[in-house]
Amino acid sequence: MITIDQLKKQYKEAVVLDVESLYIPKSECFGLVGNNGAGKTTLFRIILDLVRATTGHVLLDGIDVSKNENWKGRVGAYLDEHMLLSYLTPDEYFEALRKIHQLSEEDLKLHLQKFEELFNDEIIGKKKYIRDLSKGNLKKVGIAAAMIGNPEVVMLDEPFENLDPSSQVRLKKLILQEKERSQVTFLISSHDLNHVTEICDRIVLLEKGKIIKDLNEKSKMVEELNTYFGT
Numbered sequence: 001m002i003t004i005d006q007l008k009k010q011y012k013e014a015v016v017l018d019v020e021s022l023y024i025p026k027s028e029c030f031g032l033v034g035n036n037g038a039g040k041t042t043l044f045r046i047i048l049d050l051v052r053a054t055t056g057h058v059l060l061d062g063i064d065v066s067k068n069e070n071w072k073g074r075v076g077a078y079l080d081e082h083m084l085l086s087y088l089t090p091d092e093y094f095e096a097l098r099k100i101h102q103l104s105e106e107d108l109k110l111h112l113q114k115f116e117e118l119f120n121d122e123i124i125g126k127k128k129y130i131r132d133l134s135k136g137n138l139k140k141v142g143i144a145a146a147m148i149g150n151p152e153v154v155m156l157d158e159p160f161e162n163l164d165p166s167s168q169v170r171l172k173k174l175i176l177q178e179k180e181r182s183q184v185t186f187l188i189s190s191h192d193l194n195h196v197t198e199i200c201d202r203i204v205l206l207e208k209g210k211i212i213k214d215l216n217e218k219s220k221m222v223e224e225l226n227t228y229f230g231t
């Protein structure tokens, strides 16, 4: 589904990403881990064409994301709060996205029902602007927004960060449900090794922009990552 080939990102002399080759198949739950500055967000931003690679390319089912717009309706993402419209309430924001994705009111209602447990009665109908939400609740709005319109690929940067423990468990359940029900391909970057190893089929470890481990055996994942991070 996603093919990455000879991808390099350089800022002046500094090479911050250098991925020779990476293939992410449909419906894989792909985890990306690495220390601060390893290049995780840069990789996500290049896949979303928010940042242009210095060399190489990212293909989504053969479409070069930097040369063609046709992939955009198939991918949902939440990287940070800059992706939200902070002057709207969550209800207004979801309504705007409903129109963009040309969904019926019933479709949106059904979509938001999936997030009822995660929202914990803090998000919908509260007449609070997005800019005034707590960090965890902001994240919940962003994740729900990323998944509107049944995208085939969902990219989440640090989805567990700032969520309370029960919300973290609810989010894991939701991701696994969506993967089962709709064969969504998830790309998840995280510093939370427990969560990411629990839900991901495969974990790639980045160090200084390079892939140094590509793990897909559950038992080995935990052991190898704990050894690497000294946890």
Ligand SMILES: Nc1ncnc2c1ncn2[C@@H]1O[C@H](COP(=O)(O)OP(=O)(O)OP(=O)(O)O)[C@@H](O)[C@H]1O
Residues within 6 Å of the ligand: 011, 016, 034, 035, 036, 037, 038, 039, 040, 041, 042, 043
């Ligand atoms: N616009 C930019 N100009 C110069 N360097 C940049 C720019 N954007 C990112 N970088 C550098 O690229 C490297 C990778 O950053 P990136 O944000 O991708 O790391 P990360 O793995 O997501 O880190 P973290 O875990 O801290 O979020 C860092 O050294 C960062 O300083």
